[in-house]
Amino acid sequence: MNPVLLIVDDEPSIRELIGLTVEPLGFEVREAGTLAEARQALAEEAPDLILTDLRLPDGNGMALVEESAALRPAPAVAVITAYGTPESAVEAMRAGAYDYLSKPIDTNRLRALAQHGLRLTQAASAEPEELDSDLVGQSATMDAVRSRVARVARSEAPVLITGESGTGKELVARSIHKASLRARHPFVPVNCAAIPEHLIESELFGYHKGAFTGAATNKKGLFQEAEGGTLFLDEVGDLGLSVQANLLRALQERAIRPLGATREIPVDVRILAATNKDLEEEVEAGRFREDLYYRLDVLQIHLPALREHPEDIPEIATALLARRFRRRDDPPPPILSPGALDRLRAMPLRGNVRELENILERAVSLTDGDTIPAENVQGGRERAASEAEAAEEAAAATETPMGGGFQLDHHLAEVERGLIRQALEATGGNKTAAAHRLGVSLRSLRYRIQKLGME
Numbered sequence: 001m002n003p004v005l006l007i008v009d010d011e012p013s014i015r016e017l018i019g020l021t022v023e024p025l026g027f028e029v030r031e032a033g034t035l036a037e038a039r040q041a042l043a044e045e046a047p048d049l050i051l052t053d054l055r056l057p058d059g060n061g062m063a064l065v066e067e068s069a070a071l072r073p074a075p076a077v078a079v080i081t082a083y084g085t086p087e088s089a090v091e092a093m094r095a096g097a098y099d100y101l102s103k104p105i106d107t108n109r110l111r112a113l114a115q116h117g118l119r120l121t122q123a124a125s126a127e128p129e130e131l132d133s134d135l136v137g138q139s140a141t142m143d144a145v146r147s148r149v150a151r152v153a154r155s156e157a158p159v160l161i162t163g164e165s166g167t168g169k170e171l172v173a174r175s176i177h178k179a180s181l182r183a184r185h186p187f188v189p190v191n192c193a194a195i196p197e198h199l200i201e202s203e204l205f206g207y208h209k210g211a212f213t214g215a216a217t218n219k220k221g222l223f224q225e226a227e228g229g230t231l232f233l234d235e236v237g238d239l240g241l242s243v244q245a246n247l248l249r250a251l252q253e254r255a256i257r258p259l260g261a262t263r264e265i266p267v268d269v270r271i272l273a274a275t276n277k278d279l280e281e282e283v284e285a286g287r288f289r290e291d292l293y294y295r296l297d298v299l300q301i302h303l304p305a306l307r308e309h310p311e312d313i314p315e316i317a318t319a320l321l322a323r324r325f326r327r328r329d330d331p332p333p334p335i336l337s338p339g340a341l342d343r344l345r346a347m348p349l350r351g352n353v354r355e356l357e358n359i360l361e362r363a364v365s366l367t368d369g370d371t372i373p374a375e376n377v378q379g380g381r382e383r384a385a386s387e388a389e390a391a392e393e394a395a396a397a398t399e400t401p402m403g404g405g406f407q408l409d410h411h412l413a414e415v416e417r418g419l420i421r422q423a424l425e426a427t428g429g430n431k432t433a434a435a436h437r438l439g440v441s442l443r444s445l446r447y448r449i450q451k452l453g454m455e
């Protein structure tokens with residue numbers, strides 16, 4: 001059976017253009033010129049896809065967006081907006097439309113949008129799948145985050161992910177991508193705060209040969225790298241005002257212009273953005289464009305701080321340990337003793353899951369057996385104290401009478417040998433773990449072992 005597309009528009013010429021474009025794709029087309037006719041059509045037959053104008057003679061097409069969400073199976077709905085009315089597109093996507101098409105209609109976009117919509121409807125009517133995500137935690141809060149991820153994955157609209165540093169914003173962005181129809185295409189994360197301001201334009205949009213001194217060839221930007229997939233703008237609040245203007249244009253036009261290029265290049269990329277700043281405040285202070293904020297903040301996901309769902313700490317900690325020891329030749333991950341868990345729960349963990357990860361990392365490097373004891377779980381203060389103690393011990397160990405025949409290099413080599421031997425013994429000869437304990441890279445440890453003739 002062919003998929004059915006219902007076109008709702010009062011202009012016969014638009015209905016005709018849409019029909020002519022989608023029929024060759026295999027759609028059967030039904031037409032409605034008013035809201036009343038659309039409701040009638042919906043009562044007679046459930047379409048797979050609805051494409052509706054917002055301004056209809058007897059009302060607003062938004063009503064159809066809302067009503068069709070209640071249908072089972074729910075058809076995917078996209079809206080047609082008049083030129084230059086971004087607000088209506090944003091409103092419709094907030095109400096549940098998966099995408100929008102602006103007039104004048106670009107038939108290539110229309111084809112892609114229709115096919116995407118059909119796949120969404122088909123995916124929704126298939127057996128509901130478990131969300132494939134690394135987001136762990138059985139609390140009601142984390143449950144809500146996961147169902148929100150599954151919901152927004154069905155849309156093409158930008159999502160603004162907010163939450164304190166280390167709460168899992170990037171993980172959420174990856175999960176949205178994985179659960180979306182874009183999953184087979186690239187997920188490209190960009191940390192906007194880490195790229196110097198003068199480079200960010202060329203990083204995002206690319207450049208053409210000769211655009212500036214040193215531009216010897218054409219270079220694709222991250223937008224193009226993400227073609228068909230998702231671009232994740234982390235720390236979006238740190239973007240400078242000039243690149244914000246170009247980003248806004250890219251979002252509106254779905255096209256980018258590489259530096260030095262004369263023409264725009266269409267891009268099919270979904271934008272996800274994250275921030276730990278209050279963007280509303282940034283807008284008020286004049287550091288963030290209000291129109292861009294409005295465009296990025298179509299759908300939202302807020303991540304709670306870890307202290308707001310402490311009941312998830314044991315499960316998240318266990319998952320983090322399992323992740324660290326997941327390679328085939330890894331030993332099984334150590335278990336947290338009850339005392340270690342109590343200690344974790346009692347910590348403020350202001351750096352959220354990332355801080356938990358760091359604490360566990362250190363606990364693992366301090367632990368020899370298969371259970372992590374409480375004393376190896378060290379927050380900032382304990383860590384500083386034990387590091388100071390270690391430094392003192394090291395200093396004491398090097399207190400050597402000097403004079404008669406003393407050679408500094410020889411002595412240091414002995415100390416180094418001793419420390420490496422200790423680390424290797426403590427880790428059962430595992431060089432990776434030993435390197436970690438010593439705070440050097442594996443390469444550097446191998447080099448030192450060789451240099452000191454320890455093999």
Ligand SMILES: Nc1ncnc2c1ncn2[C@@H]1O[C@H](COP(=O)(O)OP(=O)(O)OP(=O)(O)O)[C@@H](O)[C@H]1O
Nearest residue numbers: 134135136164165166167168169170171316353354
């Ligand atoms: N609910 C969770 N379950 C399992 N792992 C998690 C969870 N939340 C976060 N993590 C892990 O914690 C670490 C930090 O998460 P992530 O990088 O996504 O945070 P972020 O909010 O983007 O941080 P930042 O603001 O510093 O960029 C990652 O290793 C991530 O996989």
